[in-house]
Amino acid sequence: MPKVSSVVVPYATYLRVYEPLAAFPEPERAHWAQYARRSDRPSYQDELRRSLADLLPTPPIPVPVQESADAFVLEVDGVVCVCPWRTRLRGWQALQELPEELPKPVLDAMLPPVVRRQAAVDYERWLARNPDSRPWIRTATWQVPLNWFVLVSDEERRYEKGTGEIPPMLRYRTPMVQARRRVARALRTLKDTVEEGPLIDGLVDVGRWLEEFHPRSLVELDYGGLVHALPAGDLEDDHSAADVAAGVAALRQGDGAAAGEAYGRLVERWRSVRDRRSAN
Numbered sequence: 063m064p065k066v067s068s069v070v071v072p073y074a075t076y077l078r079v080y081e082p083l084a085a086f087p088e089p090e091r092a093h094w095a096q097y098a099r100r101s102d103r104p105s106y107q108d109e110l111r112r113s114l115a116d117l118l119p120t121p122p123i124p125v126p127v128q129e130s131a132d133a134f135v136l137e138v139d140g141v142v143c144v145c146p147w148r149t150r151l152r153g154w155q156a157l158q159e160l161p162e163e164l165p166k167p168v169l170d171a172m173l174p175p176v177v178r179r180q181a182a183v184d185y186e187r188w189l190a191r192n193p194d195s196r197p198w199i200r201t202a203t204w205q206v207p208l209n210w211f212v213l214v215s216d217e218e219r220r221y222e223k224g225t226g227e228i229p230p231m232l233r234y235r236t237p238m239v240q241a242r243r244r245v246a247r248a249l250r251t252l253k254d255t256v257e258e259g260p261l262i263d264g265l266v267d268v269g270r271w272l273e274e275f276h277p278r279s280l281v282e283l284d285y286g287g288l289v290h291a292l293p294a295g296d297l298e299d300d301h302s303a304a305d306v307a308a309g310v311a312a313l314r315q316g317d318g319a320a321a322g323e324a325y326g327r328l329v330e331r332w333r334s335v336r337d338r339r340s341a342n
Contacts, residue, residue: 073339074201074202074203075202075288076106076201076202077199077210077213077281078198078199078281079145079275079282080138080279080281081144082143083144085276085279093131094142094144094146097132106284106286109147109149124153124157124173125157126153129149129150130148130149132147133145138280147198148195148197148198154188155197157182158182196274204291204335205339207264208328209264211302211306212244212310213268213281214235214244214283215303216303229289232285233282234283235280235283237278239277239278247310252310255316256313292335296334302328305327305331306328308324309321
């Protein structure tokens with residue numbers, strides 16, 4: 063395995079899709095089948111460490127020169143499922159979003175304009191040859207987008223406190239068919255009860271993304287490094303997926319008061335995270 067930075071990168075959350083090997087064409091399927099048998103596969107944190115290491119040189123390397131050949135692997139009911147990193151593609155897409163996240167002076171200092179322009183040209187050329195490409199992983203920083211919680215249920219929640227050097231873990235996993243069904247049902251309710259806005263737009267976008275994958279895939283919502291920004295007690299009591307489901311159900315039943323209460327719980331829970339983001 064290539065040597066990577068020892069720096070732990072926190073505060074990022076993930077929405078991942080694991081597809082069964084049958085979803086991949088040859089020769090990629092054979093590659094992932096062989097890869098899944100390896101005992102030295104990199105971890106979740108290794109992926110971020112490698113990305114961070116690329117930003118350290120001068121000038122920085124915002125997008126890997128070659129696409130990653132790594133993936134996350136799960137075995138579900140005897141079926142091997144793979145979530146390719148596609149680090150290069152995700153790097154290009156992240157670069158497009160940075161101008162909305164950072165002030166221009168900060169962005170220029172971190173990634174000089176000439177570096178960003180070259181990366182944009184490279185992406186356009188690559189996209190012309192790969193028009194149907196899509197990532198298996200979506201990333202957010204300092205938050206879990208509310209529309210992600212629509213995909214999962216509280217019963218699918220798994221929380222581990224962590225011990226010693228092992229950090230806590232909070233994640234949800236659900237079958238693709240369930241995730242798609244929840245998105246469709248929530249969209250019907252929201253379009254009937256609230257005005258068009260970021261919540262509906264985000265859910266439409268996520269729903270279209272899910273349609274790109276094999277119906278027997280698995281969807282994973284992972285709090286990732288955000289667990290470092292939440293006190294242990296708050297993390298253990300975090301049932302945001304249940305609150306989102308309660309809010310949508312209340313809207314469906316025409317109970318605006320109950321929907322408001324569920325939303326209020328979400329706002330209160332995530333206020334401390336937003337405050338920490340502003341402080342940084």
